[in-house]
Amino acid sequence: MALSGTIAASGLSKAPAAARVDWVDYAKGICIVMVVMMHSVLGVELAAGQTGFMHVAVAFAKPFRMPDFFLISGLFLPLVIDRDWRTYLDRKVVHFAYFYVVWVTIQFGFKAPAFAAETSWREAGLLYLESFVEPFGTLWFIYLLPIFFVVTKLTRRVPPLAIWLIAAALETARISTGWTAIDEFCARFVYFYSGYLFAPYVFALSDRARNHPAFALAALATWALVNAGLVAFGASEWKIVSLVLGFAGACAIITMGTLLARAQWLNFFRFCGEHSIVIYLAFFLPMAATRTLLLRTGIIPDIGTVSLIVTIVGVIGSLVIWQAAMRLNARFLFERPETFWIAPKKAGARLQAAE
Numbered sequence: 001m002a003l004s005g006t007i008a009a010s011g012l013s014k015a016p017a018a019a020r021v022d023w024v025d026y027a028k029g030i031c032i033v034m035v036v037m038m039h040s041v042l043g044v045e046l047a048a049g050q051t052g053f054m055h056v057a058v059a060f061a062k063p064f065r066m067p068d069f070f071l072i073s074g075l076f077l078p079l080v081i082d083r084d085w086r087t088y089l090d091r092k093v094v095h096f097a098y099f100y101v102v103w104v105t106i107q108f109g110f111k112a113p114a115f116a117a118e119t120s121w122r123e124a125g126l127l128y129l130e131s132f133v134e135p136f137g138t139l140w141f142i143y144l145l146p147i148f149f150v151v152t153k154l155t156r157r158v159p160p161l162a163i164w165l166i167a168a169a170l171e172t173a174r175i176s177t178g179w180t181a182i183d184e185f186c187a188r189f190v191y192f193y194s195g196y197l198f199a200p201y202v203f204a205l206s207d208r209a210r211n212h213p214a215f216a217l218a219a220l221a222t223w224a225l226v227n228a229g230l231v232a233f234g235a236s237e238w239k240i241v242s243l244v245l246g247f248a249g250a251c252a253i254i255t256m257g258t259l260l261a262r263a264q265w266l267n268f269f270r271f272c273g274e275h276s277i278v279i280y281l282a283f284f285l286p287m288a289a290t291r292t293l294l295l296r297t298g299i300i301p302d303i304g305t306v307s308l309i310v311t312i313v314g315v316i317g318s319l320v321i322w323q324a325a326m327r328l329n330a331r332f333l334f335e336r337p338e339t340f341w342i343a344p345k346k347a348g349a350r351l352q353a354a355e
Contacts, residue, residue, distance in 0.1 A: 027257030029273030040311040052304025064249020074195030090343035092149035286317025
C-alpha cells in the first residue's frame with residue numbers, strides 16, 4: 001500500500017508494517033543515486049588521475065549522503081522492534097546476510113582473477129574469506145545494518161538518551177581502527193539510532209514541509225548555501241560540525257522528498273527509492289564496465305561527462321539486471337528463497353521490505 005501522505009507521528013506504532021510512505025521512497029531514491037554517483041565519480045577520477053565537474057556534487061553530498069540513508073533505515077524500527085527474536089533476526093539479520101553472501105560472491109568472482117594475478121589464487125581465496133570479517137567493496141552498508149538492528153534491540157531497555165549520547169560521542173571521536181565494521185559503526189550508528197528514536201519528529205517535520213512548502217523551500221535554500229560554504233571552507237569535516245551537518249542534511253533530504261512527493265515530480269527518484277537495495281546490490285557491474293569502456297576508448301575526453309554517464313548507467317544498468325534476473329528465473333539474486341527463512345514467510349515478501 002502506498003501512502004500519499006505521511007504516517008502521523010502519534011500513530012506511528014499503529015501504522016501497517018506493509019505500508020509505503022511516498023516521501024521516504026523519494027528520499028531513499030535521492031540517497032541511492034548519490035551513493036552510485038559517489039562511487040562512479042571517485043572511481044573514474046582515480047582511474048583517470050584527474051577530477052571533473054562532478055567532483056563538486058560528490059563533495060557537496062558527502063556530509064549527509066550516508067547519514068540520511070541510515071536515519072531512514074531506522075525510521076520504521078519502532079514498528080517491529082518488539083517482535084520475537086526469531087522473527088526479528090529473520091527479517092533484520094538473515095535477510096541482509098543472505099544478500100551479502102550472494103553479492104559478495106558475485107563481486108568477488110569478477111575481481112578474483114585480478115587479485116590472483118597480483119598474488120596467487122590461494123591469497124585470493126583467503127581474501128574472499130576475509131570479506132566476511134572485513135566488508136567487501138561497496139557492500140559494507142548491508143553488512144552493517146544487521147549489526148545496528150541487533151544492537152538497538154539489545155539496548156532497548158537502556159535509557160535512550162544514554163545510548164544516543166554514546167553514539168554521538170563515537171561519531172565525534174573519529175574512531176579509526178582500520179576495520180570498516182568498527183569504524184563505520186562508530187561513525188554512523190548515531191544516525192540510525194536517531195531515526196529509530198526520533199521517528200515521530202521526523203514524520204512531523206515531513207508534515208510541516210508538506211503543509212508549508214514555501215517555508216520549506218526557503219529552509220532548503222538556506223541549508224544548501226550553508227552546507228556548500230562549509231564544504232568549500234573545509235569545515236564540514238570538523239568535529240561536531242560534521243554531526244550537525246549530517247542531521248541537517250538528513251532533514252533537508254526528508255524535506256526535499258516530501259516536496260517532490262507533494263508535487264508528484266521526478267518519479268524516477270521514487271522508483272529508485274522503492275528499489276534502492278536492488279540498485280545498491282547490482283550497480284557495481286554496469287558502473288565498472290562503463291568506466292572501463294569510456295576511459296580505455298577515450299571517446300569522451302571530459303572526465304566530468306564520463307563520470308556523469310557512468311553514474312547514469314550504474315543506476316539504470318542495475319535496474320536492467322534486476323529485470324533480467326526476474327525474467328531469466330534468477331530471482332534468488334534479489335528475492336530470498338524460502339530455504340533461507342528461519343521464521344514463517346510473510347505474504348508477498350520480497351527484497352524491498354517496506355519496513
